[in-house]
Amino acid sequence: MGVSEVEESSLQLDEKLMRFMDQLELLEEKRATLNSLIEQGWFSMSKARYSMGNKQVSVLQYASEMKPLVCVNARMQDNGEVQFCTEQQTEKSSKESAKDLRPAEDIGPQEEGVRRRNKPKKTEKDPSEDASSKKAPEVSPVRKSEHNPQQDPLKWFGILVPQSLKQAQSSFKQGMALQVQANLCFTWVCLENTLVKLVWGCFWI
């Protein structure tokens, strides 16, 4: 190996080492931010537990039905790296939700035999249909008052929750978004691989 090749390899190694140190510093900064966000969340949750009671913010309050509000999507970038991103889960489609839409008057047992006084002209129908079709056309349909598994998890702990619990939720949401978007684990694995290559590169020189 000529001197110029050794110098060129050394320069490349130096460049990679500098890039490695920059990425490591960036990773440590993001990890410190994540840790502080989570600690902030713990502190807010402790304040909420102090005001609401010990058992009011615990595993006992978890809902019996849960649907995730956040999911993770992985995308392959042009440089070959995998990029994670969070995505908000939307509720069920309008078609499905339309099945759940019933007019407010129709909730509860149907009363057969009750007819509207001012019925519009219509063709012959069964009496049972008349009972079920007594809704007014201008009534805005409402959803069934059932437990929605995709509701805000804050509602597990009551209708009126203290501000500290909302702050805890906000802190954990930010921490989660940061962790996913920064690809902390993937970045760490890539840095480890880069370090191994650098060490081997130095060895061969």
Added chain:
Amino acid sequence: MAGRGKLIAVIGDEDTCTGFLLGGIGELNKNRKPNFLVVEKDTNGETGPDSVLKMSNLKIKLSSNSLTEYIKYTYKDWARIRLKNVLDQIPFRNHLL
């Protein structure tokens, strides 16, 4: 489930799990298996994480540093899970181990 993104799981103490569930990651699947594990003093390290680590629809799993080390040496399928999933680390509040 088709066309839906992957989920985030969490293995940690009660406060950590509660916090991340407040963030909206919690799910109970059709078999009523959760995608989170609240680690307590009597949680079995060999089989406890089974319910979370073996779920196929999970992309990222969060676990504290000390818990990850504990699971690494006690969980029987650690090598396979480690290769298959992304296991990221978060701070651990209560040192139960």
